[in-house]
Amino acid sequence: MPTYEADAIVLHRLDYGEADRILTLLTREHGKLAAIAKGARKGKARTGALDLFSRSHMMLAKGHNLDVVAEVQRRGDVRHISGDLQRTASACLVAEVVDKVLEDRHPVSDLFDLVVVTLDRLNGLSRSPRAETAWFLMRILDLLGYQPQLLDCPSCSRPLPEAAGWFSPLLGGVLCATCGAHDQAGSPVSVNSLKVLRLMAAGDGEVYDRLRLSEALLHEVEAALEGQLEYHLDRRLKSLDFLRSTR
Amino acid sequence: MADVPAALTRVMEELGRLPGIGPKTAQRLSFYILRTPRESVDRLASALVEVKARIRFCDECFFIAEAPRCAICLSTRRDRAVLCVVEEPLDVLAIERTGEYHGLYHVLHGALSPIDGVGPAELKIAELVARLRREPVSEVILATDPDMEGEATAAYLAEQLAPLGVKTTRLAHGLPVGGELEYADELTLARAFSGRRAF
Numbered sequence: 001m002p003t004y005e006a007d008a009i010v011l012h013r014l015d016y017g018e019a020d021r022i023l024t025l026l027t028r029e030h031g032k033l034a035a036i037a038k039g040a041r042k043g044k045a046r047t048g049a050l051d052l053f054s055r056s057h058m059m060l061a062k063g064h065n066l067d068v069v070a071e072v073q074r075r076g077d078v079r080h081i082s083g084d085l086q087r088t089a090s091a092c093l094v095a096e097v098v099d100k101v102l103e104d105r106h107p108v109s110d111l112f113d114l115v116v117v118t119l120d121r122l123n124g125l126s127r128s129p130r131a132e133t134a135w136f137l138m139r140i141l142d143l144l145g146y147q148p149q150l151l152d153c154p155s156c157s158r159p160l161p162e163a164a165g166w167f168s169p170l171l172g173g174v175l176c177a178t179c180g181a182h183d184q185a186g187s188p189v190s191v192n193s194l195k196v197l198r199l200m201a202a203g204d205g206e207v208y209d210r211l212r213l214s215e216a217l218l219h220e221v222e223a224a225l226e227g228q229l230e231y232h233l234d235r236r237l238k239s240l241d242f243l244r245s246t247r
Numbered sequence: 248m249a250d251v252p253a254a255l256t257r258v259m260e261e262l263g264r265l266p267g268i269g270p271k272t273a274q275r276l277s278f279y280i281l282r283t284p285r286e287s288v289d290r291l292a293s294a295l296v297e298v299k300a301r302i303r304f305c306d307e308c309f310f311i312a313e314a315p316r317c318a319i320c321l322s323t324r325r326d327r328a329v330l331c332v333v334e335e336p337l338d339v340l341a342i343e344r345t346g347e348y349h350g351l352y353h354v355l356h357g358a359l360s361p362i363d364g365v366g367p368a369e370l371k372i373a374e375l376v377a378r379l380r381r382e383p384v385s386e387v388i389l390a391t392d393p394d395m396e397g398e399a400t401a402a403y404l405a406e407q408l409a410p411l412g413v414k415t416t417r418l419a420h421g422l423p424v425g426g427e428l429e430y431a432d433e434l435t436l437a438r439a440f441s442g443r444r445a446f
Contacts, residue, residue: 012362015266015267016267016269017267018267048432048433048434048435049432049434051394051395052362052394052395052396053395074432074433074434077433077434078395078434079434079437081395082395082398082399082434083398083399083401083402084399084402085359085399085402085403085406088359088361088395088396088398088399089361089399091395092360092361092362093361095362096362238361238362238363238364239361239362241364242361242364242366243361245366
């Protein structure tokens, strides 16, 4: 059976047969793919490296229907995500979004790098998982071409003043005071939330890391980004519903 | 292509609904059933009907039972001060095979899985908390699987049980018996080190 190598992250697992698992993998080289890990539920040596969100260097064998995981060498570390419900749920959201937006076997190396960095940071404990997740959402919206419009009103195209406004997922950005009054679907954005959203959109990670985001501010930022993502994906995300229920 | 008779298609469809059974396995099993003597098929069919009619989940621990309470909950020889929380009924059978544990159980019927939309309300967690409020349990052993969902479930349970003042412990993590150190993955090895004990 021909084999190939891949740097892979486990996005999803499904128990199959007696002790096998079907894995949804995000690989740098081959994009998203499904592979079967035989005997993965038996608690053998490599089982830990095949857990959710684990990153490994894998050798995969071409199979008839599914490729087969032949060898695994762990690369990433997710030990601090494991056993922390908030971090686990945030990592689930990352995995679910990536699983939904990617077509099989279409590699997007920027997306792979974003997932690696996000999982590393969720594991790193230096920042709250909510802040890390919000940053991920802005970055993935950017990669998908759905970054919210934050400088001009998406309705009347006039420049937005640095003032509170209304975020409309339908129109894809923050509406000015005049246009926002007519659009009911969406969420309020305070002037500070608008500043944080603009900073995130500019990709200024260093400044973002230094910000102390209050609960209320984080809530507005999350509502805007999550609304934008769910509108464009045209579906509710199970991990997001879970996260909302724990906030 | 020849049409498959409706009765056979129905068997394939029903078998294909079972967990871990794909369309090809369902086909193989269906043809096996066709070739099997009538008496064996009758035995299988009646066993399936009987198990559904007679077996239920225990009102107390949610393990399998033939009455409102299971044999373990009814036993007078079990240590009622210790409660072991597991994900599935099959985990109870695995622990019972060890012969090392003599307490009671509580079966959650799953693990928290945000990605699959399984939250606390889908598991028997409220029932566990209610049970601990009315029963004199001194230790709860969290024996959920040592994977991402199992660890998240254990962490959530520890948080929920903390206000009750019950001692909460987690099953040890480490190297499998009969395994070789050089093949252990880093996380397992790290946990085996942090959980080492005096010899």
